[in-house]
Amino acid sequence: MIRCTECALRRTGAFKPLDEEDILYIDAMKRAHLALPAGAEIIVPGAENTELYTLYSGWAYRYKELPDGRRQILHFLLPGDLIGLQAAMSEVPLYGVIALTPVSICVLPRKRIWNLFGTMPELAFDVTWLGAREESHVDENLTTVGRRAAAERIAALLVGLYRRLLGLGLVSEGNSFALPLTQQHIADALGLSLVHTNKTMARLRRLGFYSQSDGMVTLPNPHALESLSQFDALDDRLRPLI
Amino acid sequence: MIRCTECALRRTGAFKPLDEEDILYIDAMKRAHLALPAGAEIIVPGAENTELYTLYSGWAYRYKELPDGRRQILHFLLPGDLIGLQAAMSEVPLYGVIALTPVSICVLPRKRIWNLFGTMPELAFDVTWLGAREESHVDENLTTVGRRAAAERIAALLVGLYRRLLGLGLVSEGNSFALPLTQQHIADALGLSLVHTNKTMARLRRLGFYSQSDGMVTLPNPHALESLSQFDALDDRLRPLI
DNA sequence: CGCGGCCTTGAAGTGATTCAACTTGGGTGG
DNA sequence: CCACCCAAGTTGAATCACTTCAAGGCCGCG
Secondary structure: OOOHHHOOOHHHOOEOOOOHHHHHHHHHHOOEEEEEOOOOEEEOOOOOOOOEEEEEEOOEEEEEEOOOOOEEEEEEEOOOOEEOHHHHHOOOOOOEEEEOOOEEEEEEOHHHHHHHHHHOHHHHHHHHHHHHHHHHHHHHHHHHHHHOOHHHHHHHHHHHHHHHHHHOOOOEOOOEEEOOOOHHHHHHHHOOOHHHHHHHHHHHHHOOOOEEEOOEEEOOOHHHHHHHHOOOOOOOOOEOOO | OOOHHHOOOHHHOOEOOOOHHHHHHHHHHOOEEEEEOOOOEEEOOOOOOOOEEEEEEOOEEEEEEOOOOOEEEEEEEOOOOEEOHHHHHOOOOOOEEEEOOOEEEEEEOHHHHHHHHHHOHHHHHHHHHHHHHHHHHHHHHHHHHHHOOHHHHHHHHHHHHHHHHHHOOOOEOOOEEEOOOOHHHHHHHHOOOHHHHHHHHHHHHHOOOOEEEOOEEEOOOHHHHHHHHOOOOOOOOOEOOO
């Protein structure tokens, strides 16, 4: 099990530095470090006693499903994101979380979250902060789905992921990054049909907005995508990591 | 100014009972009690130093706007809801909040929120809980906009509001309640055009799913609307009130 | 009386969905 | 080792839900 004192994520510089004391507290709170394969269900809708997790590496997504099977992806999760805060607060999660790639996650038993509030107010504040930030992401996604046209939606998705990955050091030379999403995932996140997603993406590629090969996406001109999508970026100041 | 010890909202029975001590703490934290007219901007996008509020009476909505003017309503706010938690956590709000009716709100200076975390862990937990609950509402709205057809969206909106108002004691005999929304608000919340919203609502009325007169909406059969919309209700256990 | 906000309705246009078929590539089992 | 299979991507065609444009009605208010 990886100790929080040796957390590779912290060393990316994307996160707010913490006192040694705080890190040790988080380390004590951490119960396990799990590795799960792609497709694993990290949070199951309706399941009781869900734990809180921090995504350490890999991608995941949070989704809701209607009784008749229609699915909406609410949010993509990247390293450093909390998983299951809502579920840990209320009794039962109304959503699910599934790993998109092989992931590794830190397990923070929900009961200890309560202790955190009692003894480490600054860390408790950070948890709330992360929850608020996640809500901002959902806000932006709702705006995308509600008010942007198909091409703008895809542009907004690509730019949003690009910016988040940039902060994590996961974008390489020439603005390219690994994108482990199928077109079905993209369609489900953007409220589009699979076919229309495919055709719209093909058009954006033809127009040179992005290119794709071998699971990697390249954005030759992120600014062009950004203005196409009218994307509203979150401030990228340092954020806490629990 | 209304003292928290005499809070009429608490007496509705919709909220988690608190110790006298906690109520006095909140009362001390409260800086003012404002009355604002319909249309007032409670949170202005991009404004610095926004405070945290609790909506005491009336309706409001939270929204985002694209640079070109398209608007998405993210969430409707009803009495007891926190206003501006996200804004209070990060520096600058990425969204706005506007009063739909005349409202009265309790002002909780953001600096004192930090004290709350230091001295009143249980209340701090409640704040986080309320933030998580709000995110659940946005999740549901995203699912509505992304994956439901127009008639389903309207049904989901009506049922969602109905259930929330029911808990607050704001639904009267025969399942009717005041709905201070124009069709433009509904269109902006559901990601539809005004014209299509109008036609779809007319159809639902013709089919007897709801009726409207004098600013009041009546749901003769909430269950029918609920199954039309496949609405995913939040648990309606007691929630905290700060 | 006239104006503006809100609701309503018809008609035309289009962006997105649905249906259907075919390609490609990696993985598996005979 | 090849045949087959299945998941994922692609493409064309028909249809439909929703948007846009346009016009008119109702009502409260200055």
